[in-house]
Amino acid sequence: MSTSNKSTPEQEAALIEAAYQHLLMGYLNSNHRKKIEIIEKAYHFARNAHEGIRRRSGEPYIMHPIAVATIVSREMGLGSTSICAALLHDVVEDTEYTIEDIEVQFGPKIARIVEGLTKISGGIFGSNASAQAENFRKLLLTMSDDIRVVLIKMADRLHNMRTLDSMPPQKQFKIAGETLYIYAPLAHRLGLFAVKTELEDLSFKYEHPEAHAAIAEQIITSEAKRNEIFDRFAAPIRERLDKMGLTYEFRARVKSCYSIWKKMQAKRIPFEEVYDLYAARIVFECPNEADEKRICWNIYSEITDLYRLHPDRVRDWISTPKANGYRALHITVMGPDGNWIEVQIRSRHMDDVAERGFAAHWKYKIGEGDEENELAAWLQTIEDILKNPEPNAIDFLDTIKLNLFASEIVVFTPKGELITLPKDASVLDLAFTLHSQLGTHCIAGKVNHKLVPLSHKLNSGDQVEVLTSYSQEPKAEWEKFLVTAKGKTRLRAALRHNRRVIIDKGEKRLQSWLVANGIEQTSDVLTRIISNEGVHNKEELYYMIGNDEIAVSDQLLRKVKPQSEGIINKWLRNPFGGGKPKADAPEAKAGDPIDTKQVFVLKTENGVSNYEIASCCRPIPGDDVVGYIDQNNRVIVHKLECPTAMRLKSSYGSRLVQTRWENRSERFQANMHVEGIDRRGILQEIIYIISTNMSIDMRTLDIQADGGVFKCDLEVLIQDANVVTNLCKRLKKVKGVNMATRIS
Numbered sequence: 001m002s003t004s005n006k007s008t009p010e011q012e013a014a015l016i017e018a019a020y021q022h023l024l025m026g027y028l029n030s031n032h033r034k035k036i037e038i039i040e041k042a043y044h045f046a047r048n049a050h051e052g053i054r055r056r057s058g059e060p061y062i063m064h065p066i067a068v069a070t071i072v073s074r075e076m077g078l079g080s081t082s083i084c085a086a087l088l089h090d091v092v093e094d095t096e097y098t099i100e101d102i103e104v105q106f107g108p109k110i111a112r113i114v115e116g117l118t119k120i121s122g123g124i125f126g127s128n129a130s131a132q133a134e135n136f137r138k139l140l141l142t143m144s145d146d147i148r149v150v151l152i153k154m155a156d157r158l159h160n161m162r163t164l165d166s167m168p169p170q171k172q173f174k175i176a177g178e179t180l181y182i183y184a185p186l187a188h189r190l191g192l193f194a195v196k197t198e199l200e201d202l203s204f205k206y207e208h209p210e211a212h213a214a215i216a217e218q219i220i221t222s223e224a225k226r227n228e229i230f231d232r233f234a235a236p237i238r239e240r241l242d243k244m245g246l247t248y249e250f251r252a253r254v255k256s257c258y259s260i261w262k263k264m265q266a267k268r269i270p271f272e273e274v275y276d277l278y279a280a281r282i283v284f285e286c287p288n289e290a291d292e293k294r295i296c297w298n299i300y301s302e303i304t305d306l307y308r309l310h311p312d313r314v315r316d317w318i319s320t321p322k323a324n325g326y327r328a329l330h331i332t333v334m335g336p337d338g339n340w341i342e343v344q345i346r347s348r349h350m351d352d353v354a355e356r357g358f359a360a361h362w363k364y365k366i367g368e369g370d371e372e373n374e375l376a377a378w379l380q381t382i383e384d385i386l387k388n389p390e391p392n393a394i395d396f397l398d399t400i401k402l403n404l405f406a407s408e409i410v411v412f413t414p415k416g417e418l419i420t421l422p423k424d425a426s427v428l429d430l431a432f433t434l435h436s437q438l439g440t441h442c443i444a445g446k447v448n449h450k451l452v453p454l455s456h457k458l459n460s461g462d463q464v465e466v467l468t469s470y471s472q473e474p475k476a477e478w479e480k481f482l483v484t485a486k487g488k489t490r491l492r493a494a495l496r497h498n499r500r501v502i503i504d505k506g507e508k509r510l511q512s513w514l515v516a517n518g519i520e521q522t523s524d525v526l527t528r529i530i531s532n533e534g535v536h537n538k539e540e541l542y543y544m545i546g547n548d549e550i551a552v553s554d555q556l557l558r559k560v561k562p563q564s565e566g567i568i569n570k571w572l573r574n575p576f577g578g579g580k581p582k583a584d585a586p587e588a589k590a591g592d593p594i595d596t597k598q599v600f601v602l603k604t605e606n607g608v609s610n611y612e613i614a615s616c617c618r619p620i621p622g623d624d625v626v627g628y629i630d631q632n633n634r635v636i637v638h639k640l641e642c643p644t645a646m647r648l649k650s651s652y653g654s655r656l657v658q659t660r661w662e663n664r665s666e667r668f669q670a671n672m673h674v675e676g677i678d679r680r681g682i683l684q685e686i687i688y689i690i691s692t693n694m695s696i697d698m699r700t701l702d703i704q705a706d707g708g709v710f711k712c713d714l715e716v717l718i719q720d721a722n723v724v725t726n727l728c729k730r731l732k733k734v735k736g737v738n739m740a741t742r743i744s
């Protein structure tokens with residue numbers, strides 16, 4: 001039964017214009033600098049963006065942003081930046097425009113606020129809204145790098161609650177519940193008392209329509225009697241206040257339906273027995289802030305002369321304001337009908353702050369009303385509250401909870417799940433928090449769609465995606481950028497597990513090598529190796545072998561049985577299957593068993609190679625290589641173009657030998673570098689090509705993304721150089737990649 005459905009386009013345009021003018025008038029009457037131009041621009045931009053769209057109620061959509069901006073301006077006292085952001089708050093979410101468009105038109109400040117608002121709306125609340133509620137409150141508070149996001153979100157919710165009528169009942173129920181659970185407590189914490197009360201009452205109205213109606217009805221029917229008692233109570237007090245020469249307002253304030261209902265529920269009493277249905281409030285004008293406290297206590301003194309004071313119910317929130325900034329003096333005295341009456345004593349300034357939160361402070365800064373500075377000051381106050389809980393305050397628990405937030409951040413998963421982490425947590429912390437496996441295989445992260453290394457520190461409100469690779473392995477040095485206990489524990493466990501795997505590998509390698517060389521594995525043999533290698537125990541030996549720190553080679557053999565004649569004979573027959581002792585024959589020259597005229601076959605058997613890969617150029621099969629026979633009669637394989645190889649060639653030409661790889665099932669390490677323009681999904685695409693399409697194992701991946709450009713170094717395990725060449729070709733075809741190359 002909306003009237004706007006029936007109105008003509010002209011009437012509708014007039015309606016919109018009137019709402020907008022109402023907003024402007026409110027702004028012009030405030031103490032803010034008059035930045036009309038940008039507000040005009042935001043209004044036209046939003047109006048154009050939402051053109052033709054209607055709210056469920058049938059009214060043009062633009063009425064909603066205008067209403068939110070009006071709340072932001074008139075009820076919260078915020079300035080032009082907030083008004084613009086409020087006007088634009090649904091543009092990115094509901095229309096084709098992007099944050100970038102907003103930034104181009106309105107600059108980064110407004111764009112960031114709109115972005116924050118877009119991020120926290122929608123998608124977050126699935127079916128488990130209540131489970132997420134505490135996190136969400138924290139998120140809103142910790143996102144206080146621009147508190148305006150929170151305030152505008154509040155205004156948005158308030159307007160949606162005021163117009164909840166047009167929603168279907170089940171939706172009303174959900175929105176009302178969420179409001180009561182999330183927004184009202186948050187408004188309370190921020191000191192937005194009027195907003196909090198209204199949100200609570202509106203929620204109550206939709207959740208318990210009958211109870212709400214009944215209480216509202218009873219408030220009206222009991223009014224006459226209440227007024228009569230109050231007038232009797234107030235008359236002598238007024239006399240005293242007048243004598244003090246004060247300008248003041250003295251009224252009875254009936255509690256909200258919601259708080260009356262709560263009291264009835266908690267005490268299991270009917271409406272008639274709620275004795276403190278209302279509180280009396282004295283608000284006095286006080287141009288000089290320094291006099292506030294004194295006047296409050298003077299009033300206290302006058303009232304307690306007249307009525308009996310309840311000694312346990314004096315609340316001095318002037319000397320120690322509430323955590324949310326509330327200041328007032330509350331006393332409870334015996335009224336004329338024998339019931340206790342609460343009297344709240346406040347200056348005008350205190351009253352404004354109580355109703356509108358810190359936003360009210362702006363009203364008192366005339367002229368130099370720079371919103372930025374004022375916001376910074378407000379933010380500081382909130383931060384102070386976060387850091388210094390007041391142990392004696394009534395809302396002790398509230399403050400403690402707030403204090404916890406200061407050291408926490410809240411981030412989103414791509415599914416919109418909210419995760420709380422300690423401050424300074426990294427992408428890797430998040431990965432380990434979500435799942436052990438995610439942590440151990442984490443290769444990088446995407447924060448707000450930008451590629452970041454796994455050490456990247458997260459901020460509240462970040463949307464974080466964890467990128468993994470099956471071949472990634474946990475590393476001890478990761479502990480440096482873990483701050484969560486969970487992350488550290490899980491990393492250590494993974495490393496322990498990995499160590500176990502390496503130990504097993506090492507043990508097997510040593511065993512099969514001993515078998516291959518006809519050596520019986522006795523404890524004597526092991527002890528000898530252990531003492532010779534200078535390791536502490538079996539485990540360490542196996543670990544070092546498994547980790548390629550100790551080569552299972554001829555040198556090791558010498559240590560096992562240095563005197564063994566039979567073995568030496570065996571070496572002579574097959575020098576590279578076994579090896580030759582170093583100290584015994586350090587200079588193998590004339591009798592050198594390697595024939596440099598023949599092609600030397602590079603072999604690996606049972607994990608033991610008859611050659612070494614030069615660490616300077618790391619050749620792999622498929623590369624043009626040359627073997628160099630070193631002092632120990634080992635063949636070291638270099639790339640042909642390797643500078644070291646060239647030097648060797650010129651000085652030790654006779655020690656060079658042509659080589660050929662025999663066993664192609666072995667895999668070799670190659671290093672690659674990929675570079676390009678960062679875009680959403682590019683890394684996954686690259687990883688998909690490497691791991692899934694080409695079935696190549698990645699050992700490490702190191703990514704740096706900066707200013708929309710990513711650079712990525714990776715280590716892959718491949719059979720020969722052709723694979724890398726193909727891989728580079730494939731990667732270069734990925735949109736955005738402009739370089740993919742093998743590096744040494």
Ligand code: MN
Pocket residue numbers: 064089090156
């Ligand atoms: Mn909205």
